Amino acid sequence: MLPFTTVTQEPTQVGEPWLNMTIFGLFVAVTMVIVLRASRNNKTAADYYAAGRSFTGSQNGTAIAGDYLSAASFLGICGAIAINGYDGFLYSIGFLVAWLVALLLVAELLRNTGKFTMADVLSFRLKQRPVRIAAATTTLAVCFFYLLAQMAGAGALVSLLLGIDDRLGQSIVITVVGALMILYVLVGGMKGTTWVQIIKACLLIAGAFIMTIWVLALYGFNLSALLGDAAATAGNPELLNPGLQYGVSETSKFDFISLALALVLGTAALPHVLMRFYTVPTAKEARRSVVWAIWLIGAFYLFTLVLGYGAGALIGPEAIEAAPGGVNSAAPLLAFHLGGPLLLGVISAVAFATILAVVAGLTITAAASFAHDIYANVVRKGQVDSQGEVKVARRTVLVIGVLSIAGGIGAQGQNVAFLVALAFAVAASANLPTIIYSLFWKKFSTQGAIWSMYGGLAAAIILIAFSPVVSGAETAMIPGADFAWFPLKNPGIISIPLAFFLGWLGTVLDKSVEDPSKQAEMEVRSLTGVGAEKAVDH
Amino acid sequence: MGQQPSPEADPTATVDFQEVQQRPEFTELKRRHRSFVFPMAAAFLIWYFLYVLLADYAHGFMSIKVLGNINVGLVLGLLQFVSTFAITMWYVSYANKKLDPIASGIRQDLESADRPQAGETH
Structure with missing residues (x-):
């Protein structure tokens, strides 16, 4: 995944930290x-x-x-294109194409059959308890990995954008970000979280759009001239061709296939994305949501193509890599180059808002999964009213918030960039096969679901633990040790087919037969929306 | 969920779904849905992985300049965007024309059959 880490301990030279903080404060206030x-x-x-x-x-x-557009997509992809050229762009495409899986196979059917969480759908026609526990486990695992990556990234961002380089200062900012997130989710629930995400998306896309037009205008709206200048500044014509990042060895080529597989199949199974489909009144609106998301995300990645090469051309890869924050500083440096401290302030505030919005979305998803799946349906076996469930959800938000602040502070300066890749790999291995099977395969059974979910989860985590991202390489989390027997940084190419296979094997070996009337109910409901959860009328 | 249907939220608790599953209009809906989404999903996945393999293993081909500094790789990458947008619009128009009318017909039939208007909050 993208390196979203390694803070160089130098003072930040560009921009006015106080201006950045004021603009961010304004965002928080609004x-x-x-x-x-x-x-x-x-x-x-x-x-x-x-x-x-x-x-x-x-x-x-x-x-x-x-x-979806996390700080890693914005800062990371701009930086990757500025430094690795074409390969950064190649990486962004998987994030967009993946939405077709959500559009065609998942969004509407899921909206029609579930209530609040992914586990609602997966346990619809299978045995409630074991399937719900498994689905909640994988949901919490994905949220945890993703949340930790975001909070650790917040520390790096602080050094880059606010000029706070000492550990204590960064810890304070992480605590403030975490506390704000808790407040939003605790008070606002999904409605508040959604509004934060809407405002942030508008700011992010508008900011990227303005910078894109600005960069293109400097080159007379001639993309070829921009590309030529980027290659000239870098002194490397290979910047425009594939291979700079993923083409260095046969292992890295194969690794990219594994990553592409996890990206394209993981997106539609990310629990915080799935949960968003329940915030609309009908399946048709869920479809419309995905269509909107595809246009916005697609447009955004087209902007990052221009911004990345723009940063490469106007700032140069060497200056970017030397700046505090390394590759992640490409977009902020470009903003400063174009519009001075004010534009840098806006872009910095947007980057912060991005972290805030993404962690809020993850937290409410994890809290809902714990309160709704584990507490209400497993512990209390459905014998709890919705107020009681919400009370537990709110307490869970507090716990997750405190844990993620602690994790973010603890992970400072650690190379945890692989956690985002791991979150996608777990989603694609542990969640997607069961989602697809339970929506489309009549015979799919409880045993198949359990084998697939736990098998996919375990395979992804074990392979990552014994991969070069954890040990045995200079950039690893534990560079001193070497227990890496798995050569790839991305487990998807093994764990995803394995989880599909386990789902099939568990089902054909299952002696018990699932209730055919439940299967019929799920199929009819998923396609027609009969009895789907309606909008709440206030 | 299925296990805890609150009566006012679920007017279809007494529907025999196995019977509905066998109805010709439902089997037609299912056929239309699957005959679109499965081939389309296979097509875009093959096209995407073809692109990934070319970018990964055919550097020479991808580096051929087409127009100025714009090379085959960039054109194919941008075509991934175009195909994603096109499939999205194609699916929406197909669903609006071929899926939604049947789906809403079955839904209205079932939701009005046993308990008229129950659960309708808007």
Whole structure:
């Protein structure tokens, strides 16, 4: 995945940290007012987890884009294109194409059959308890890995954008970001979180759009001239050709295939993305959400192509790599070059807002999964009212918030960039096969679901643990040790087919037969929307 | 979920879904849905992995300049965007025309059959 780490301990030279903080403070103030206004109707579980299912497709699509375009996509992909050229662009394409899986196979059917969480769908026609526990486990695992990566990234971003380089200062900022996130999710629930994501998506896409037009205007709207200048500044014509990053060895080529597989199949199985489909009133609106998300995300990655090569041409890879924050500084440095401290301030604030919005989305997903799946349906066996469930969800938010602050502080300066790749690999291995099988394969059984989910989860984690990202390489998390027997940094190419195979094997070996009437109910509901959860009417 | 249907939220608790599953209009809906989404999913996955393999292993081909500094790799990459947008629009128009009318017909039939208007909050 993208290196979103390694803080160089130098003072930040560009921009005005106070201006950056003021603009970010303004964002916090505006969103807080909106969250407080939105929280008035947070009474039931449907309000708290699914915003009363009252968002429109376009609003939800914008929020999905806000949820999905993390700081790693914005800063990381711009930097990757500036430094590795074509390979950075290649990487961004998987993130977009993946949405077709969500559009064609998952979004509408899921909206029609579930209530709040992924586990609702997976346990619909199988044995509730074991399947729900397994689905909640994989949900929590994905959220945890992703959350830790985001919080650790926040530390690196602080050094880059606010000029706070000492450990204590960064820890304070991580704590502030975590506390704000807790406040948004606690008070605003899904409605508040969604509004934060919508505002952030608009700012991010608008900011990237303005910078894109600006860069293109400098080159007379001639993409070829921009590319030529980027290659000239880098002094390397290979910048425009594939291979700079992924083509260095046969292993790295194969690794990229594994990564591409996890990206394209993992996106539609990320629990925080799946949960967003429940915030709209109907499957048709869920479809509309994905369509909006595809347009916005696609446009955004086209902007990053221009911004990345623009940063390469106007700033140069050497200057970017030497700056605090390394590759992640490409977009902020470009903003400073174009629009001075003010544009840098806006872009920095957007980057912060990005972390805030993404962690908020992950936290509410994890809290909903714990409160709804583990507490309400497994521990209390459904014998709890929705107020009681929301109370537990709110407490879970507090716990997750505190844990992620601690994790973010602990992970400072650690190379944990692989956690994002791991989150996608776990989603693609542990979640997607079971989602697809339970929606489309009549005979699919409880044993198949359990084998596939735990097998996929275990395979992805074990392979990562024994891969070069954890040990046996200079850039590894534990560079001093070497227990890496798995050569690839991305486990997807093994763990995803394995999970599909285990789902099939578990089913054909399963002696017990699932209830055919439940299967019929799920199939009819998923395609027609009969009896689907309705919007809450306030 | 299925196990805890609250009566006012679920007007279809008494529907015999196995019977509905056998109805010709439902089998037609299922056929239309699957005959679109499965081939389309296979097509875009093959096209995407073809692109990934070319970018990974055919550096010479991808580096051929087409127009100025724009090479085959960039053109194919941008075509991935174009195909993603095109499939999205194609699916939406197909679903609007071929899937939604049947789906809403079955839904209205089932939701009005036993308990009229129950659970409709808007």
